[in-house]
Amino acid sequence: MATKKETRENHVSAQRLEAMGSSIVKEIQAGKSPKFVTLARTRSNVHFDTKEGYLKLGAAQEERDFLNFAQTKRFMQTVAVAAKCHKFVKENLHTTIRGLFYQLKFSLGEDVDENIFSEQSESNPLIEDIEVALNLKREDLNLNANRKGVLAGNMKVMDTFGNERLEIDCSRQGRSGWAIPSDVDNDIEFVDVKAKYVLVVEKDALWQRLNEDGLWKKENCILITPQGQAARGTRRLIRKLADNGLPVYVFTDSDAWGWYIYWTIKTGSINLAYIGEDVATPEAKFLGVTMSDLDKYDFLNKMTMHASEVDLKRAQEMLNYQWINKSKEWVTELERMIKSKKKLEQDALQGPRLTFVDDYIREKVKNKEYLP
Amino acid sequence: MATKKETRENHVSAQRLEAMGSSIVKEIQAGKSPKFVTLARTRSNVHFDTKEGYLKLGAAQEERDFLNFAQTKRFMQTVAVAAKCHKFVKENLHTTIRGLFYQLKFSLGEDVDENIFSEQSESNPLIEDIEVALNLKREDLNLNANRKGVLAGNMKVMDTFGNERLEIDCSRQGRSGWAIPSDVDNDIEFVDVKAKYVLVVEKDALWQRLNEDGLWKKENCILITPQGQAARGTRRLIRKLADNGLPVYVFTDSDAWGWYIYWTIKTGSINLAYIGEDVATPEAKFLGVTMSDLDKYDFLNKMTMHASEVDLKRAQEMLNYQWINKSKEWVTELERMIKSKKKLEQDALQGPRLTFVDDYIREKVKNKEYLP
Numbered sequence: 001m002a003t004k005k006e007t008r009e010n011h012v013s014a015q016r017l018e019a020m021g022s023s024i025v026k027e028i029q030a031g032k033s034p035k036f037v038t039l040a041r042t043r044s045n046v047h048f049d050t051k052e053g054y055l056k057l058g059a060a061q062e063e064r065d066f067l068n069f070a071q072t073k074r075f076m077q078t079v080a081v082a083a084k085c086h087k088f089v090k091e092n093l094h095t096t097i098r099g100l101f102y103q104l105k106f107s108l109g110e111d112v113d114e115n116i117f118s119e120q121s122e123s124n125p126l127i128e129d130i131e132v133a134l135n136l137k138r139e140d141l142n143l144n145a146n147r148k149g150v151l152a153g154n155m156k157v158m159d160t161f162g163n164e165r166l167e168i169d170c171s172r173q174g175r176s177g178w179a180i181p182s183d184v185d186n187d188i189e190f191v192d193v194k195a196k197y198v199l200v201v202e203k204d205a206l207w208q209r210l211n212e213d214g215l216w217k218k219e220n221c222i223l224i225t226p227q228g229q230a231a232r233g234t235r236r237l238i239r240k241l242a243d244n245g246l247p248v249y250v251f252t253d254s255d256a257w258g259w260y261i262y263w264t265i266k267t268g269s270i271n272l273a274y275i276g277e278d279v280a281t282p283e284a285k286f287l288g289v290t291m292s293d294l295d296k297y298d299f300l301n302k303m304t305m306h307a308s309e310v311d312l313k314r315a316q317e318m319l320n321y322q323w324i325n326k327s328k329e330w331v332t333e334l335e336r337m338i339k340s341k342k343k344l345e346q347d348a349l350q351g352p353r354l355t356f357v358d359d360y361i362r363e364k365v366k367n368k369e370y371l372p
Numbered sequence: 373m374a375t376k377k378e379t380r381e382n383h384v385s386a387q388r389l390e391a392m393g394s395s396i397v398k399e400i401q402a403g404k405s406p407k408f409v410t411l412a413r414t415r416s417n418v419h420f421d422t423k424e425g426y427l428k429l430g431a432a433q434e435e436r437d438f439l440n441f442a443q444t445k446r447f448m449q450t451v452a453v454a455a456k457c458h459k460f461v462k463e464n465l466h467t468t469i470r471g472l473f474y475q476l477k478f479s480l481g482e483d484v485d486e487n488i489f490s491e492q493s494e495s496n497p498l499i500e501d502i503e504v505a506l507n508l509k510r511e512d513l514n515l516n517a518n519r520k521g522v523l524a525g526n527m528k529v530m531d532t533f534g535n536e537r538l539e540i541d542c543s544r545q546g547r548s549g550w551a552i553p554s555d556v557d558n559d560i561e562f563v564d565v566k567a568k569y570v571l572v573v574e575k576d577a578l579w580q581r582l583n584e585d586g587l588w589k590k591e592n593c594i595l596i597t598p599q600g601q602a603a604r605g606t607r608r609l610i611r612k613l614a615d616n617g618l619p620v621y622v623f624t625d626s627d628a629w630g631w632y633i634y635w636t637i638k639t640g641s642i643n644l645a646y647i648g649e650d651v652a653t654p655e656a657k658f659l660g661v662t663m664s665d666l667d668k669y670d671f672l673n674k675m676t677m678h679a680s681e682v683d684l685k686r687a688q689e690m691l692n693y694q695w696i697n698k699s700k701e702w703v704t705e706l707e708r709m710i711k712s713k714k715k716l717e718q719d720a721l722q723g724p725r726l727t728f729v730d731d732y733i734r735e736k737v738k739n740k741e742y743l744p
Contacts (some may be wrong), residue, residue, distance in 0.1 A: 103722060160546065161544075179548040295498075302477060354466075
């Protein structure tokens, strides 16, 4: 698959971290106060790029100046985090921000009087600072994020374990599926992707249902579940599969949470706007379930649930987003929930028979019945 | 692996469900009010079996009588659930209790006036009733439970997909590991289990750390993470591996949540006391982290966290359980937390270097340094 970072580019991560260090040293040698410049990840610097179709960071910069008393501590912390990441990259070992936190606690406790990393909440934003400043993802800094999500379909994963290259056939993972890792860029490749489209199913329970029916085999699709809200690795993988030319269809509940999952996959999120380009898939379409399914499938009218206050509030909020309310179909969907105070779960499609959900999906894909 | 239910025994499930139905029909034909008898899953009927070492149900029975007005609705619901499960087993298709709930909603809405399954909370206990009455697990009734947990090690899984038998090599799953399914009994086998012991690591983050180091390869162990509290499938798999003669070591945080994870794996839980024998592993030992690690590894004293109110309360509660307070080591552990108001995370072992945690585990296993 042609993507920006296909193979291990530890040397790139190391180089950028070293360049950051060198520039600080040079400033000091020139008698200047060392600075660290990154993009501001404040809400006001996040905007929806109408042309690209996802949330991204603006150009507003944030500067951290060592000799500015208010910024000294944070400057020092940033350098400490960068040094640790450099070490991890050089060692070719991975950890999490929790592991990084304990390493900082361990070494800084020896070198400095003050325990400057007493809470992990202090180290998280610093990592994001470095990700943005160096145009690297934390996965490139050998920091694993939480992983979640499972995949089955006609494609192979070339993974690396120690010095060994492993081939994992995603069509031979049985009931389990292939567990999507945190990092789907470094030392890993996706080959023989023979599927026609990607189907993302909100719930693992329904993924198991569809996997058992061999839907991905019959339809020749890649069947993914993010197991709820998609983790970074799953979002990134969906982006990479879309880069590979596959259409992406998302299938969730018709409620606040389901919609949130869809829009996060499609447009990214405010928190991850700084890597929006890498994780958003604006090409994604919403397959269902929809409130208008109620007109098409009569039995579903017996299957609705009461929309909660959260659902109704969220629907109202979504109507205010210009990238949502520009779509007539979405406005109809949202207004219908608000008016009827009803919602619908994807599981309800198992009502008439367990395999009904397969037919529902097949028909929607065939007739291109999806929302933008 | 020699276990009680090795291969697909759908016919057993179907037979027991049919026997339940026949007995009801016979009672009706004999002019009697049909009855459904199961074991009471009330707290008072759960006890700790000192000899066996796990929580199990007592002998107290619960009877549901069709002509007892207060029990009629529940009786009818139980029969409806049993009929649906029988259908799933016959179809050889799986769903979840949510899928079952919607099937009941669908069909009973047609047959009866009253919508007796408006809330899923009504269908859950009925499934447990049937599990207990028929001595089957819900997985045997083709109902998937939530799944969670990942495994790597020298063993193979023989799984079934459609009509195909698949071999999944758990030593060739790369960074992902093999995702532990809901059902590890039916149509699935574990073969070539060549490992020397099972290591259960609370956090997925640390599992990834140890997997990257190839700990399971170097130590020849089966490396499992339940990803927090262990799901039914993971507990059952640990039980099966113990049945296979492997010692089981559990490695968690030294806090309320970590201890809870350990004791649930070891002694089962009140909720699942009705299948205690199938999911509890009384042979399991607690490897760490322990408060006494603070004496052995000086740096850990810099890594402690403040114990929360929940931690302290839980420690106090555990001191009241006779199967815990009979162990001098556990009493020392718990009292030490209560006194110091400190706790310790397993991640802290990454402080000195990322691979320190490997050495910690190796040494503990080698020296048999674990708590009962």
